[in-house]
Amino acid sequence: MTQIRLHNSKTRRKEEFTPLEADNVRMYLCGPTVYDRAHLGNSRNVLMFDVLYRLLRHVYGADHVTYARNFTDVDDKINTRAAESGRSISEITQETIGWYHADMDALGALRPNHEPRATAYIAEMVAMIEDLIAKGHAYAAEGHVLFAVDSFDSYGALSGRSVDDMIAGARVEVAPYKKNPMDFVLWKPSSDDLPGWDSPWGRGRPGWHIECSAMTDALFGPSFDIHGGGTDLMFPHHENEVAQSCCAHPDGQFAQIWLHNEMLQVEGKKMSKSLGNFFTIRDLLDQGIPGEVVRFVMLGTHYRKPMDWTDRKRADAEATLRKWREMTADVEPGEMSEAVIEALADDLNTAGAIAELFRLASEGDVATLKASAQMLGLLTDPLGGWDQVDTGDHGARIEALLQERAEARKAKDFARADALRDGFAAAGVIVKDTADGATWEAGPNFDPSKLDEL
Structure with missing residues (x-):
C-alpha cells in the first residue's frame, strides 16, 4: 500500500499518515461563509483537498473515505448583506451556495460526501456549549456565552503562540463581560431583526468557531483524521476549535493531522x-x-x-x-x-x-x-470540450491572412506583419511559428469579427 506523508501543522513536521480506522478515513475542510462569490484564493484549499480526496480514495478505496466541507450560513456578514440588499437571508445563502457549487464544479472539484450547513446543527451547538459550561470551560454573561481560555492549558499550541503574544498581535474584542480579553464567543444574543434560536441563555445565535466543532463531532465523532484550511484560519478559528473540542471531549484528540495552505x-x-x-x-x-x-x-x-x-x-x-x-x-x-x-x-x-x-x-x-x-x-x-472552438467558415480567411503575413515579412514590411500579429491576438487566434511554417488554432475567446478589421 502507498504510504502517504503529510506535513502536520500541529507538530510542524512531515509525518506518515496512519488513519485512525483504515476502513473509515475522515477529513474535514472549513468551507465558505455564503454571502458572496468565491474569489480565486478561496479555491486553493478546495483544490488541495480535492487532490487529497482523490489520493485517499485511490489508496484506501472510495467507500472508505469520507470528506466533509461546511457552509457557514449564519454570520454577521450575511446579516449585513441582507440588510443592504433587502433580500432574505435564506435567499442570499441559497443563491450563494449554488454559485459556489457551479464554480467549484467548473474547476473539477469533486463534491464532498457531506456539506453541512451551520443552521442545521444549532441544537448540537447548544448541547456542546451546555457541556462546556458544566465542565467549567465556559461561562454565561449578559446574554453571551464565552469560552474561558485560561481553562485550557494547551491553548496556543496549534499556532505556536503564547496567550500574551496572541493578545499583542490580534484584534481582541474588549467587552466588560469577558473575564479574559482572549475569551471568545460561543453564543451571542440576537435582536428581533436578526436570526436567532431559543437557548438556555435567551434568544441568540452561535459564534463562528463552535459550528465546526459541533459538526465534526456529529459527523465523525470526537476524533478524526485530517482537518484543513488556509493559514489565515490557524488563529483564531482553528485554535479555538481545538480548545472547545478537546475540552468537550477530553478523551478524544479532535483532528490528528492539520493541513494549512499558503495564500x-x-x-x-x-x-x-x-x-x-x-x-x-x-x-x-x-x-x-x-x-x-x-x-x-x-x-x-x-x-x-x-x-x-x-x-x-x-x-x-x-x-x-x-x-x-x-x-x-x-x-x-x-x-x-x-x-x-x-x-x-x-x-x-x-x-x-x-x-x-x-x-x-x-x-x-x-x-x-x-x-x-x-x-x-x-x-x-x-x-473537456473547452479546447474545441467552432471557427465556422473563417478558416480560409485566417489562412489567407497568415500567407499575407509571411509575404509581408519576406518583403520586410514589418508594420503590416506586426499589425496582422496584433489582429490575430485581438481575434483570439493563437498563431505558432514553426520550422515548417505557421500553424493556428482558435482560442476560447475567438472573435471572427476582429478579422474584418484586418
Whole structure:
C-alpha cells in the first residue's frame, strides 16, 4: 500500500499518515461563509483537498473515505448583506451556495460526501456549549456565552503562540463581560431583526468557531483524521476549535493531522480590491478561461508555498492542456504512473506530479499520461470540450491572412506583419511559428469579427 506523508501543522513536521480506522478515513475542510462569490484564493484549499480526496480514495478505496466541507450560513456578514440588499437571508445563502457549487464544479472539484450547513446543527451547538459550561470551560454573561481560555492549558499550541503574544498581535474584542480579553464567543444574543434560536441563555445565535466543532463531532465523532484550511484560519478559528473540542471531549484528540495552505498573490502582489487585482472564480470563467486551466495553474505550486497567479502561467497552462488533450483525444486511460502517485503521497507534491506528466508527454506515453492526469483531476471528460472552438467558415480567411503575413515579412514590411500579429491576438487566434511554417488554432475567446478589421 502507498504510504502517504503529510506535513502536520500541529507538530510542524512531515509525518506518515496512519488513519485512525483504515476502513473509515475522515477529513474535514472549513468551507465558505455564503454571502458572496468565491474569489480565486478561496479555491486553493478546495483544490488541495480535492487532490487529497482523490489520493485517499485511490489508496484506501472510495467507500472508505469520507470528506466533509461546511457552509457557514449564519454570520454577521450575511446579516449585513441582507440588510443592504433587502433580500432574505435564506435567499442570499441559497443563491450563494449554488454559485459556489457551479464554480467549484467548473474547476473539477469533486463534491464532498457531506456539506453541512451551520443552521442545521444549532441544537448540537447548544448541547456542546451546555457541556462546556458544566465542565467549567465556559461561562454565561449578559446574554453571551464565552469560552474561558485560561481553562485550557494547551491553548496556543496549534499556532505556536503564547496567550500574551496572541493578545499583542490580534484584534481582541474588549467587552466588560469577558473575564479574559482572549475569551471568545460561543453564543451571542440576537435582536428581533436578526436570526436567532431559543437557548438556555435567551434568544441568540452561535459564534463562528463552535459550528465546526459541533459538526465534526456529529459527523465523525470526537476524533478524526485530517482537518484543513488556509493559514489565515490557524488563529483564531482553528485554535479555538481545538480548545472547545478537546475540552468537550477530553478523551478524544479532535483532528490528528492539520493541513494549512499558503495564500494567493496576483502578479507578485497580494490580491486586494484596492490594488485592482481582485477577481472571483466566476470572473475568470466569464473571461473564457477554462476551469481546467485555472486548476492546472493552481496545482503547479505546492500548497505550502505562496501561489502567484500570472497571465503567463495561465497562457502556458492553456497551451499545455490543448496539446495534451489533442494527444490523448482518442486514447483510453492506461495505468497510472507510480511516480505521480509517489509525488502526491509526498505531502501532495502536485508540482512534482505535473513535472512527471510533462515527462510522460515528451515520451509519448499517452495512455499513462491520461490516467495520471485524471488522478489530478485533469484531462477528464467533465472538463473537456473547452479546447474545441467552432471557427465556422473563417478558416480560409485566417489562412489567407497568415500567407499575407509571411509575404509581408519576406518583403520586410514589418508594420503590416506586426499589425496582422496584433489582429490575430485581438481575434483570439493563437498563431505558432514553426520550422515548417505557421500553424493556428482558435482560442476560447475567438472573435471572427476582429478579422474584418484586418
